Amino acid sequence: MRERFVEWRPRIDDAIEDLVPRVVEETYLGEFFGEATYQYQAEAIQAALADPLWDLLDRGGKRWRAILLLVIVEALGEDPEEHLSFACIPEILHNGTIIVDDVEDGARKRRGREALHQVFGTDIALNAGNAMYFIPLKVIDRNADVLSDSQRLQAYEMLTHELNRTHLGQGMDIYWHNQKAVTVNEQRYYEMCACKTGCLARIVARLAAIVTDQPDEVEHDLAAYAEEMSIAFQIGDDILDIEHTLDQAGEFGKEFGNDIREGKKTLMVIYTAQHAPAEQVARLEEILWAEDNTDEEIIEAIDIMQSVDALEYARERARELAASARGHLDDLELEPEAESDLREFTRFVIEREA
Amino acid sequence: MRERFVEWRPRIDDAIEDLVPRVVEETYLGEFFGEATYQYQAEAIQAALADPLWDLLDRGGKRWRAILLLVIVEALGEDPEEHLSFACIPEILHNGTIIVDDVEDGARKRRGREALHQVFGTDIALNAGNAMYFIPLKVIDRNADVLSDSQRLQAYEMLTHELNRTHLGQGMDIYWHNQKAVTVNEQRYYEMCACKTGCLARIVARLAAIVTDQPDEVEHDLAAYAEEMSIAFQIGDDILDIEHTLDQAGEFGKEFGNDIREGKKTLMVIYTAQHAPAEQVARLEEILWAEDNTDEEIIEAIDIMQSVDALEYARERARELAASARGHLDDLELEPEAESDLREFTRFVIEREA
Numbered sequence: 001m002r003e004r005f006v007e008w009r010p011r012i013d014d015a016i017e018d019l020v021p022r023v024v025e026e027t028y029l030g031e032f033f034g035e036a037t038y039q040y041q042a043e044a045i046q047a048a049l050a051d052p053l054w055d056l057l058d059r060g061g062k063r064w065r066a067i068l069l070l071v072i073v074e075a076l077g078e079d080p081e082e083h084l085s086f087a088c089i090p091e092i093l094h095n096g097t098i099i100v101d102d103v104e105d106g107a108r109k110r111r112g113r114e115a116l117h118q119v120f121g122t123d124i125a126l127n128a129g130n131a132m133y134f135i136p137l138k139v140i141d142r143n144a145d146v147l148s149d150s151q152r153l154q155a156y157e158m159l160t161h162e163l164n165r166t167h168l169g170q171g172m173d174i175y176w177h178n179q180k181a182v183t184v185n186e187q188r189y190y191e192m193c194a195c196k197t198g199c200l201a202r203i204v205a206r207l208a209a210i211v212t213d214q215p216d217e218v219e220h221d222l223a224a225y226a227e228e229m230s231i232a233f234q235i236g237d238d239i240l241d242i243e244h245t246l247d248q249a250g251e252f253g254k255e256f257g258n259d260i261r262e263g264k265k266t267l268m269v270i271y272t273a274q275h276a277p278a279e280q281v282a283r284l285e286e287i288l289w290a291e292d293n294t295d296e297e298i299i300e301a302i303d304i305m306q307s308v309d310a311l312e313y314a315r316e317r318a319r320e321l322a323a324s325a326r327g328h329l330d331d332l333e334l335e336p337e338a339e340s341d342l343r344e345f346t347r348f349v350i351e352r353e354a
Numbered sequence: 355m356r357e358r359f360v361e362w363r364p365r366i367d368d369a370i371e372d373l374v375p376r377v378v379e380e381t382y383l384g385e386f387f388g389e390a391t392y393q394y395q396a397e398a399i400q401a402a403l404a405d406p407l408w409d410l411l412d413r414g415g416k417r418w419r420a421i422l423l424l425v426i427v428e429a430l431g432e433d434p435e436e437h438l439s440f441a442c443i444p445e446i447l448h449n450g451t452i453i454v455d456d457v458e459d460g461a462r463k464r465r466g467r468e469a470l471h472q473v474f475g476t477d478i479a480l481n482a483g484n485a486m487y488f489i490p491l492k493v494i495d496r497n498a499d500v501l502s503d504s505q506r507l508q509a510y511e512m513l514t515h516e517l518n519r520t521h522l523g524q525g526m527d528i529y530w531h532n533q534k535a536v537t538v539n540e541q542r543y544y545e546m547c548a549c550k551t552g553c554l555a556r557i558v559a560r561l562a563a564i565v566t567d568q569p570d571e572v573e574h575d576l577a578a579y580a581e582e583m584s585i586a587f588q589i590g591d592d593i594l595d596i597e598h599t600l601d602q603a604g605e606f607g608k609e610f611g612n613d614i615r616e617g618k619k620t621l622m623v624i625y626t627a628q629h630a631p632a633e634q635v636a637r638l639e640e641i642l643w644a645e646d647n648t649d650e651e652i653i654e655a656i657d658i659m660q661s662v663d664a665l666e667y668a669r670e671r672a673r674e675l676a677a678s679a680r681g682h683l684d685d686l687e688l689e690p691e692a693e694s695d696l697r698e699f700t701r702f703v704i705e706r707e708a
Contacts, residue, residue: 029522033515033518033519033522034515034519036545036548037544037545037548037552037581038541038542038544038545038548039539039541039542039545040522040526040542040545041526041529041538041542041545043529044525044526044529044530044542045522045525045526047525047529048524048525048526048528048529049521049522049525100480100484103457103476103480104476104477104480104481105477106476121532122457122458122460123458123459123528123531123532124525124528124529124532126454126457126458126480127458127521127524127525127528128525130454130484130487130521131518131521131522131525133484133487134514134517134518134521135518137510137514137517137518138514138515138518140514141511141514141515149503149504149507150503152507152510152511153503153506153507153510156491156506156507156510156511156514157495157506157510160488160491160492160494160495160510161387161388161492161495163488163491164387164485164488164489164491164492165387165388167403167481167484167485167488168383168387168394168399168403168485170402170481171398171399171401171402171403171478171481171482171485172394172395172398172399172402174402174477174478174481175395175397175398175401175402175478176398177477178475178477178478184395185393187392187393188392188393188394188395188398190391190392191390191391191392191393191394191395194390194391194392198391227391
């Protein structure tokens with residue numbers, strides 16, 4: 001990550017702290033959420049919202065959604081410093097989805113520690129995660145002095161559209177996960193990625209365009225860039241999981257092959273299901289569906305995928321998507337340095353090693 | 355419930371079906387959520403959204419939030435028929451919160467059957483519940499032909515405001531629930547009700563005002579009416595739980611004293627904690643905190659509350675709130691029949707017997 005992005009990270013956290021402070025007081029509650037009819041209780045909201053939110057954020061995360069928004073703003077010729085509060089929107093949304101996803105999956109770990117619902121209880125964690133879906137919407141309202149009525153309405157309609165599709169994507173992913181047979185086709189896999197991962201990236205891009213008052217075509221091109229980059233990122237992530245498995249297999253004490261253990265229907269699995277002989281496909285489905293897997297089964301599953309060159313196919317598709325994402329930038333008039341960063345991101349998402 | 359409200363109920367369900375049909379097809383998905391970039395999968399969204407939503411709705415529920423919206427619209431001199439899609443907004447939101455609350459509480463039952471996450475799995479149920487937070491926002495966008503830009507912006511900002519406060523109220527309630535000692539005061543209890551239950555009722559009232567283009571004062575008065583009625587309803591609900599317990603105690607095979615078993619910090623508990631002798635309060639806290647309760651403990655807890663006339667106190671407060679709610683209607687120019695219904699609701703919420 002470039003030096004200046006690293007410098008932005010604490011600034012982004014400061015901006016998030018302006019929205020949800022680490023120490024909650026009643027004056028903040030009245031100011032941010034509107035006056036109480038009777039009386040708020042700061043310590044309850046501290047425990048129910050601020051503590052879980054900061055526990056998760058302080059564990060790490062690159063804040064790349066916020067950074068991407070700031071780079072796009074810069075590419076559009078505006079000052080990123082003035083748009084820090086908008087950069088918090090996709091970042092808080094993203095961390096909210098992490099908490100909710102972990103409850104949905106019954107996950108035990110997150111960023112190297114216990115999942116939030118394990119630490120705080122499902123009730124507190126889930127309510128905090130859901131609050132993090134609505135706090136970002138408040139940011140639009142709070143910026144009525146810098147955004148016109150029309151910009152705020154555009155932002156709300158955009159967020160409504162993208163957050164609805166996020167839930168469609170998650171629904172498709174869960175549905176496939178709950179089935180043994182691999183029935184998904186490639187187009188639907190891309191759609192799931194476009195909805196589940198892509199919509200948050202589209203929020204990043206479209207919000208940057210809306211708050212800087214761009215024409216519709218610019219917003220559209222930036223959204224398409226962000227969406228395709230996200231799909232490439234998702235495929236890249238799945239390839240990385242297999243590559244790590246191949247590197248680590250046999251090393252003492254290391255758990256590997258997480259995606260296979262979880263039974264994830266990745267692009268490689270889908271491709272294999274369509275190109276390998278029926279009995280190999282059946283065996284792959286069996287391994288993916290099993291409650292537990294031996295290390296040998298993990299290797300066997302990868303061998304089946306390798307037998308039809310599924311990794312190579314996925315890598316090729318990710319490269320094509322990344323190239324197509326870059327193509328959406330071609331017609332835009334962007335600041336050269338920031339544009340070069342935007343292009344660099346599309347390479348990074350598939351070439352990275354961790 | 356009056357005859358005409360009963361007649362509205364199937365109309366409301368038809369309107370919800372227009373938003374989320376019982377049978378999902380790809381054409382609907384493209385029309386409602388926007389064209390797919392690649393390809394949706396109707397059967398996945400059927401299983402992940404339509405099936406859980408309709409499973410819950412078909413179990414019953416009076417749809418009173420939708421009905422209240424239609425009555426307010428009528429009171430304001432407009433035709434309820436034309437506002438059915440808006441009436442779906444609070445109804446879908448409410449049913450979404452039910453699914454999410456049941457996951458948060460680890461509830462086993464809902465409307466006489468297994469809780470949704472027990473039937474569909476936590477992943478599907480929770481994603482559907484959360485989708486039901488965002489589908490209603492789509493209704494605003496979809497009505498761009500009948501709502502002006504300014505009305506849509508007002509609606510989004512109102513929904514953002516109220517849905518944020520809903521999560522504050524839920525956070526306060528969970529926080530108290532997770533503590534043994536009763537530290538809540540009355541003002542904060544009312545605030546919790548105003549946020550957790552009241553905000554959805556405020557959405558009903560404010561939305562009715564916004565879509566019929568009322569002045570701010572009218573929206574404000576209607577919101578205050580709805581909020582106070584909700585708090586009265588909540589207190590009435592808690593009184594009813596105790597009254598049922600007193601009626602049923604000793605009857606063979608009936609489970610009773612649910613609120614005490616759950617350790618709910620009701621207004622009666624809070625009042626008792628402030629007015630009973632310290633050792634009685636300690637005993638009450640012990641019974642509320644215990645994992646399980648015997649029937650004798652339930653009766654003992656009620657006796658402690660009765661010793662300071664906590665039920666009578668709560669009933670009196672509910673009556674005051676209901677009267678105050680009616681007072682907010684005094685300055686409004688409303689259609690007489692519908693106004694009389696609105697006043698009747700405030701009596702029903704505390705006098706009902708089930």
